[in-house]
Amino acid sequence: MNDSVTRQLALTLGHLYPDQLNLYGDRGNIIVLRRRCQQRGIELRVVSLGLGDALAPDEYDMLFIGGGQDREQAPVAQDLHDTKGIGLWAAIEDDMPVLAVCGGYQLLAHYYRPASGPDMRGLGVFDAWTIHKGPRVARCIGDIAINWNGSTLVGFENHGGRTYLGTAQPLGKVLKGYGNNAEDATEGAIYRNAYGTYMHGSLLPKNPHFADHLIGLALRRKYGKNDWDNSHINETGEWTDGASSSESLEIKDDDPSVVLTPLDDRLEWEAHASLLEHMGLQDAAIAALSNDNGLKVS
């Protein structure tokens, strides 16, 4: 590693509407991203983007948008459309990782049609739409587990609207719970590196592999994919270029989180498995524990 160059890694997370869209535990996702970066010596700056703030795509490496109450969602929808729409589109087309939960997910689809009143227009990032079928149709409330990328994601869902996917690819297949609409066993949506989901709980604490996936995407996007092939992040977050030692990691195209230093995630996976067990998904629970520590079985 003689002629290697080291530099400090830093990421900036844009947190959209933290004051308006903060219903139940969305903050947990931010806490988890920050700490998982910090433990690897990666600096994660979190910038709040409130109503009226412009979104300059160049300034961020990752975006998060949560869910809120209906009353608070209307001005947000307006602002998203008028002020941040173009920046957000540009960021997403440029492969920026975006996590949109619940209300945020609905706002990134085409529209939200309430039981009464006019449609709320969304950004149309996901080719999907949401319909609220009125107070007589039960809300989708409860624990949820889905299949994602060969593993499981667990969380809690609580939504009145039913989301239907057009050409959008779902985030995963529902193993237990309702998902997008309680009809087609799909949950969430993916467009490029933007992920929409109904899962909170919070989502990321019990799904460390998904948290790392997002961090990995952001790192790869910022520091370039090719560089990763011969590079290595050490425990202090220094990133070494041109290391040609036998220990260099092999990067799989589909899993950017592999380059991250594994953390001690036993507690995370036990919590994950415990919820799977509660839902009666015993095999998935066993599989989750054999996947511990953020390492994927090759």
Added chain:
Amino acid sequence: MRKRRPSAKLRRAGLRSGERKGTLTPNRTEKPSERPLTVARGQRRLPRSKRRPSLRAGLAVVGGRTAGALSRRLHLGGGTSIVGLVAQRVYPDIVGHLATQLEHGSVIVTGTNGKTTTSGFIAAVLSDAGLRVWRNREGSNLMGGIASSLVIRAQPNGNLRREGRAISILEVDEAVMPQILQTVPARVVVFTNLFRDQLDRYGEVDSVAALWQQALGTLSTDTILVLNADDPTTAHLGEAFGGRVLYFGIDDPALDLKAQHDEGERHQVIDTRICPKCGGEYSYDLRFFSHMGHYHCAHCGNQRPQPDVRAVKVQSDDFDRTRMQVSSSLMAGTSKQQQEIVIPLPGIYNVYNALAAATVAQAIEIGWEPIVTGIEQFKPIFGRGERIHIEGRTLRLLLAKNPTGFNEVLRTLFNEGTHRHVLFVLNDNIADGRDISWIWDVDFEQAVNHTSTLVVAGSRALDLALRLKYAGVAQDKMITVTTAPLRAIKPDTSLAARKKRRAKNRNVKMLEEADQQPPLTEISHHYGIAEALDSAVRQTPVGETLFAVPTYTGLLEIQRELERRGLTPHYWEGRDN
């Protein structure tokens, strides 16, 4: 299957506690009435035909009480809410029929936090004022429980026994409030506050507010509304009401969050930030916690109403001795407009509870003296800070069931930088709310480095342990006691062993470090609330205090466990310290 078990457990636990506590609070002033029983006083609405309703009422009472006795005999449960349910089946208007007979009418208390303590304070004050106080049992705050509380006190002729000097204080669940207001003619209605709580059950904060607003539309203008001036949503309820409205609030700038924390404002869960009139955002001159404080809307000028009863100075003498100077415009003509009141409970939330009680008392023209004695001599209700002696240690229980409640309990515990022995219990039964995401909104960061010992328990112990881990609590500083072992972990393929194997296979250098980690000792190999309590007690040195902070059903489990160990109510209701 999982859905059924906890609720059955809860039901058992709840009923047991109810039997022990007695459904209606036997009060200090309970004396035989000198008044003849025949005249139903204070009756505001006449039954359609005088004879039939009282016959039906009589049938309803007999039916309900028989059902209750039967259900107790058959061990189907404690038979408390069934009394009301059956009686209502026989005569749907039974509650209204009985409630109108109370000489002093009914006080209804609702809100997210502080219902039980506020009703407790009111009951104590009114008892000291010489009234006969009837209450619904804690936790039985839905329609059935409220109906039972009256039916149990009724005679087979359909009339209440000893209704003279009687006043009922009904603690009502915020979601069934509209139903109750339609049935019970209320003399005073108290709204303590509105925070997010169990979104899976109540829906959003805004929908509860809308429900309340609607319910008030049908309320008689003879009713007096008592509202928290410092909570924007609650205070706003007074705007459209045609009757008398009294506000209570805190006017002590020293309690402002910014004045309290030099290191900057802590994370606060704020559930109301938008002015209901214009949609503008509230600004705060003073903020005491969450969205409680002195707010105004810069856009339309809507602002906090001037409270009638206000705490002008609040001092904490001790962990659970708060002294406040209360000024009341309702006492303006009297010799004493200002009065010192001592609250035997910790936290700002109890200042609000006491203020609400004082306001109710003054609304029905009760003077300072019973207010002062009632509040000061108040015996904490189970789970609200009372002391229990256990193996030479003192156990104190502080219920925390939603983010704001939890934040305030943590603030009370760790405010002065004190180190505490703590047991957290997080359950996700129906009564707790199935969704535990809210723990990520609680500022557990303030507990970091301030716990001498820490045990985490409950059906979602792992989630809470994870929350604490991300707050920065070292994992070897806490013991996690789950309710049951994870079946997915097989003893022979321990995590450490598998990790080691995989590390070798993958030839990842950095895992060598992980291999030297100690095994996962922080997860206990014992399970359940008894174990959790034991390990928390064992860790607490003799003579010191263990603070248990459970969610609602966690509290019931602890209560049951203490009962099993012979720590009867006698112990925990006595103020022996």
